């Protein structure tokens with residue numbers, strides 16, 4: 313059997329650099345949207361981008377919990393467990409650079425800080441390729457608090473799905489620091505739908521669903537959300553959402569799970585693509 317060898321040290325080094333970039337430099341799409349904004353506090357928003365990029369200080373005090381999505385071939389061999397490598401990368405980046413640690417040891421009984429921003433959340437998906445792609449989100453607590461799961465009646469219409477997403481964003485108001493990127497997971501089980509909604513947030517804002525029916529639904533939701541006119545930071549000026557992305561999966565005949573996740577106006581994310589160093593026959 314042919315296996316693809318990947319050096320975990322190389323992954324860690326590249327991921328540390330990507331975590332630095334995601335926390336200090338916004339992507340071109342987001343930068344263009346912020347540059348177009350003319351309204352209250354525009355100078356602050358625009359200056360924040362420049363200061364972060366030039367100084368290496370984070371774009372926001374909440375430097376988030378890191379959530380990884382690892383897509384790997386089933387015959388790829390890492391030199392150490394990938395979850396360890398990714399946690400080592402988070403530890404190195406967050407202790408080396410001036411980023412806040414935001415993770416506590418236990419949600420109820422021991423809310424002491426772990427002091428290195430680990431553990432990260434790691435999702436692993438296997439495929440039949442000989443490559444590895446690792447996407448990640450730097451997920452702030454404010455936007456994470458807006459994650460919702462709706463278990464709909466299977467006969468629900470797309471109008472009802474649009475309505476529930478719009479109502480949720482309307483109730484959220486300025487929470488989550490709009491403009492938002494909205495990720496929607498449809499189908500699977502309840503837990504799968506939530507993971508899909510997070511995965512949807514790793515898409516680029518100018519991407520559309522490959523399936524025209526879902527691309528149309530994304531556009532309908534985006535247009536309706538922007539009609540709310542919540543605006544930048546809830547100030548009623550400018551757009552409310554940058555983009556909507558849907559990931560979908562087969563589901564049970566009695567279910568229609570719809571999960572909604574949002575990312576704040578910074579949309580801090582990244583990707584590392586890895587070609588294996590060599591192949592070996594075992």
Ligand code: SF4
Pocket residue numbers: 372373374375451452453454455488489576577578
């Ligand atoms: S939602 Fe985003 S911009 Fe707002 S405080 Fe949290 S991380 Fe910062």
